[in-house]
Amino acid sequence: MEFLKLAKKRYSARKYSSKKVEEEKLLKILEAGRVAPTATNGQPQRLVVVQTEEGLAKLSKGAKIFGAPLAIIVCADHDKTWKRPFDNMDTADIDASIVTDHMMLQATELGLGTVWVCYFDPEVIRKEFNIPENIEPINILVIGYAEGEEVSPDRHNQTRKPLEETVYYETF
Structure with missing residues (x-):
């Protein structure tokens, strides 16, 4: 699929069928995350x-997952992230978000719905999934077969600001 068409097709699905995501699709989604670029190729x-009922119940204690049969908690290892030398900015959030985006777009290309969840209690997630202290949960990608009406790819003409409001050439 042409990339821009794929990007416009993606939307935040907030209702899912109980149908499980096939293993081959999950592996493609995970592979898309694996090949995502990260700062200095640190792969944090x-x-x-x-995807089990027990796991999804644990996840629901700290995040809304909209009845989806699959979620991926995207974490970053702070011991593996690059830090910008000028201001010591840690790239954990950036790297994890690039990985999340790659997986989200791959899921869309496979005919699955997704929603990127940042509104979650990280301490609940850390506790429920035994996440070590140096590993930070950054995003949760909820995945499944979306139910309800598909959103029009043309919606961006109404919901997104025009380029003139967000793009600057040569100077701000």
Whole structure:
């Protein structure tokens, strides 16, 4: 699929069928995350795949997952992230988000719905999934077969600001 068409097709699905995501699709999604670029190729991402009833119940204690049959907790290992020398900015959030985006777009290309969840209690997630202290849960990618009406790819003409409001050439 042409990339821009794929990017416009993606939307945040907040209702899912109980149909499980096939293993071959999950592996393609995980591979898309594996090949995502990270700062200095540090590959700090650590992914927790949650798909059992027990695991999804644990995840629901700290995050809304909209009844989806699959979620990936996208974490970053702070011992593996690059730090910008000028201000010591840690790239954990950036790297984890690039990985999340790659997996989200791959899921869309496979006909699955997704929603990127940042509104979650990290301490609950850390406790429920035994996440070590140096590993930070950054995002949760909820995945499944979306139910309800598909959102029009043309919606961006109404919901997104025009380029003129967000793009600057040569100077701000």
